[in-house]
Amino acid sequence: MNVSGTPRHILTFCGKCSCGCPELFVDHEAPAEQRIVLTDDFGQRIQMSVDQLRVIVDEARSGRISALVDAELAALVG
Template identity: 60%
Template sequence: MAAEDLIHVLTLCGNCSCGCPELYLDPTAPAEQRIAITDDFGNTIRLSGAQLGDIIELARAGSLDEAAKA
């Protein structure tokens, strides 16, 4: 993942300088790896736009509420 290829979409915290999780779009990656999420520990996960869409729909439906409380 070359940083210059990534398009920053959002920062999930942004209220500190602790390396908050961030969401990126990588237009040069294969479709199944186009979404990149970095965490505050230096790790990255890759998923497709469809997988991200599934997560968004689950969140909207309330399916992730309990996980968010953990």
């Protein structure tokens, strides 16, 4: 359990620069539907449930997210 009352840092997605890379946190004190916290390098945050994060991870593992983004970016060029 997170005793301090602040979200626990889990992962920095880039970490190779000082530009404020996206990060993943778990907030053990938040309601279940807001327990996962993603932040971006602009100070924005998204809160979601663990189940929602699992769906995103499964879609990423399958390659579906990359395929959809690549197709959209290709459509802009053509």
